Amino acid sequence: MNLLALDGAFVLEKLILIAVVISISLVVAMYATYVERKFAGFIQDRHGPNRAGPFGLLQPLADGLKLFFKEEIIPNNSNKLLFVLGPCLAMLTAMMTSAIIPWGGTVELFGQQVSLQIADINIGILYVFGVVSMGVYGMMIGGWASNNKFSLMAALRGASQAISYELAMGLSLIALLMLTGSLSLKTITEQQVTGLWNIVYQPVGFLIFFVCALAECNRAPFDLPEAESELNMGYHQEYSSMKLGFFLFAEYINMFISCAIIATLFFGGYDIPFVDESTWSGGAAAIGGVLALMTKTFILILVFMWIRWTLPRFRYDQLMNLGWKGLIPLALLNMVATGAVILLTMKQA
Amino acid sequence: MSITQLLFWFLTALALGSALMVIFSKNPVHSILWLITTFFAISGHYILLNAQFLAIVNIIVYAGAIMVLFLFVVMLMNLNASATPLKKKWLRFAGVISGGCLLLVLTAALKDTDIMRQELMMKTGDIGLIHNLGTVLFKEYVLPFEISSVLFLSAMVGAVVIGKKE
Structure with missing residues (x-):
């Protein structure tokens, strides 16, 4: 039983791939803050950051430096260990999902076929769910360890919101899985490269998944754990310096990764639309694929931001009503309808 | 190793x-x-x-x-x-006995592991993959599977009923 046959080249290849993916996620998250502020400026008819560097392009660096040099405060009555563990967990769970996204096809490097995906596992989508369900711990532990009632309330809000929307998210994906017949993100993408994108078959599923992704990322209009007017600041109220930065940063990484997952599941992943890239050479097709996936992801991130600066925040009971009485029944209906259609078309064939 | x-x-x-x-x-x-x-x-x-x-x-x-x-x-x-508060003495005693019973059952189950391991080694190693698991679950064990889902449903209804009571 040779399940774990590892060789040096394989380990090195994966390590480099992990390092590249993580640095790209970090840079994207860093510049997402800049784009968000610029975009908010555009929507609200003002300039946005424009002082640091040309067009304010150095603003994220300045913000990062500022956070690093701020005083590190650990409250006296907090649980010290868990207080530090909270932001670490938030960052860790934000990063972990990137492992199974197929960023592109395969390229040939130094005579070896290198797949641009860290791990093509049999249970891809379930892995995403596993990590997402872990995501609440960073917030909960951080909020509780602060020993502040506002932090605790915000953390509980965030956790119950995440649990509620996870359900509808899972149900919307079951319909998609019925169509694809596979949990592996690689297989799902390959199917879309040759056939139509999944959004054509599953528009309702996409809508539900998208709304749930907004809620899972704590983005407006679902940013109740950070409702300043009700909770002073949110679950990260007692945090300062880079520990606060980690919480804020993890949110942007989550946004980037969930947009990449939406692009992979519903918009063809690394498929270039209207182009038959199978005639291209391996390297060109892979690079084109990565660029295509990135473009789709960035468009989705812009939609996320657009929603944030357009819609007001939900009230808490509205949020729960939408999740439990709106999205879950809709997702169930979508599932039943998809199953019925699959059954009927199978009979005809 | x-x-x-x-x-x-x-x-x-x-x-x-x-x-x-x-x-x-x-x-x-x-x-x-x-x-x-x-x-x-x-x-x-x-x-x-x-x-x-x-x-x-x-x-x-x-x-x-x-x-x-x-x-x-x-x-x-x-x-x-x-x-x-510290638990009562008889409660702690009962805890020790029930824990001991569990240990007994687990030891009895572990006794057979030698045979179990040989069986596992003979399999190709993909018995736990989702495809095989689904096939077994929905062919051989479909009745227990459906019955347990009814059990879950009744538990859910029960939770809602308890939650509704003021």
Whole structure:
């Protein structure tokens, strides 16, 4: 039983791939803050950051430096260990999902076929769910360890919101899985490269998944754990310096990764639309694929931001009503309808 | 020692160590966090057996959902070491006896493991993959599977009824 046959080249290849993916996620998250502020400026008819560097392009660096040099405060009555563990967990769970996204096809490097995906596992989508369900711990532990009632309330809000929307998210994906017949993100993408994108078959599923992704990322209009007017600041109220930065940063990484997952599941992943890239050479097709996936992801991130600066925040009971009485029944209906259609078309064939 | 064996011993030590820490921690929140670590170690064992589906479902259901609810309750009740009174003597005695019974059953089950391992080695190693699991679940065990889903449904209805009562 040779399940774990590892060789040096394989380990090195994966390590480099992990390092590249993580640095790209970090840079994207860093510049997402800049784009968000610029975009908010555009929507609200003002300039946005424009002082640091040309067009304010150095603003994220300045913000990062500022956070690093701020005083590190650990409250006296907090649980010290868990207080530090909270932001670490938030960052860790934000990063972990990137492992199974197929960023592109395969390229040939130094005579070896290198797949641009860290791990093509049999249970891809379930892995995403596993990590997402872990995501609440960073917030909960951080909020509780602060020993502040506002932090605790915000953390509980965030956790119950995440649990509620996870359900509808899972149900919307079951319909998609019925169509694809596979949990592996690689297989799902390959199917879309040759056939139509999944959004054509599953528009309702996409809508539900998208709304749930907004809620899972704590983005407006679902940013109740950070409702300043009700909770002073949110679950990260007692945090300062880079520990606060980690919480804020993890949110942007989550946004980037969930947009990449939406692009992979519903918009063809690394498929270039209207182009038959199978005639291209391996390297060109892979690079084109990565660029295509990135473009789709960035468009989705812009939609996320657009929603944030357009819609007001939900009230808490509205949020729960939408999740439990709106999205879950809709997702169930979508599932039943998809199953019925699959059954009927199978009979005809 | 191969890498599989190394991982096995590491995960075993982690599972047992964190399970002990669940009991010995004074702070209930720490206990819960150690319990989550235990679940992760057990999922690691499942992965070593190439039962990926079982591993990830263990994480989603136990570590992701049930433990979050545990954490909810403990955080809201603000339990700590001084707040929990010492249990009565007969209760502790009953605890020891029931724990001993569990140990007896587990030891009896472990006695057969030699045969079980040989059986596992004969399989190709993909028995735990989702395709095979689904086939077995919906062909051979479809009746127990459906009955347990009815059980879950009734539990859900019961929870809603209790929740509605003022």
